[in-house]
Amino acid sequence: MGFGGSVQAMITTLKNNEKMRSKRGNFKKTVHSSGYSKQKPEYDFPEATPQMLxxxxxxxxxxxxxxxxxxxxxxxxxxLGLAYLVFIELK
Incomplete structure (x- = not known):
């Protein structure tokens, strides 16, 4: 079965993905990332009144x-332009 190149590429991709997986946990959780901030955001949205809605x-x-x-x-x-062009060609 002559598909050794594609299988080897798949194996290499899987190995590279496994190597990268351990590095992903090293990112520090910042204040701006969702779910980790207990502080109030810097912006205040006005309340929507029924009239505004x-x-x-x-x-x-x-x-x-x-x-x-x-x-x-x-x-x-x-x-109409297409129909005009079609009818001109039929004449």
């Missing part, structure tokens, strides 16, 4: 409508 919701709905109209308009324009 409604404004965000309305803004996102308007943006979604605008984007949908743009996509539909672009699709129609491209389809």
């Amino acid at each position: 409604n404004e965000i919701k309305e803004r996102l709905q308007k943006e979604r409508k605008r984007r949908t109209y743009k996509v539909v308009a672009l699709t129609i324009i491209l389809f």
Whole structure:
């Protein structure tokens, strides 16, 4: 079975991964890493009021409508342009 090169590459990869595995535990846990900090973060987010949430919701709905109209308009324009090119070629 002539697959010695690929098997040897797999064995080498496994050995290299095993060598690296012992080095991974040596990283020091920093204050910024998740789950290890008991201090309060440096930022304070404001509490979201129902009015703010409604404004965000309305803004996102308007943006979604605008984007949908743009996509539909672009699709129609491209389809009409393609149809025009096809009909010109048929003449």
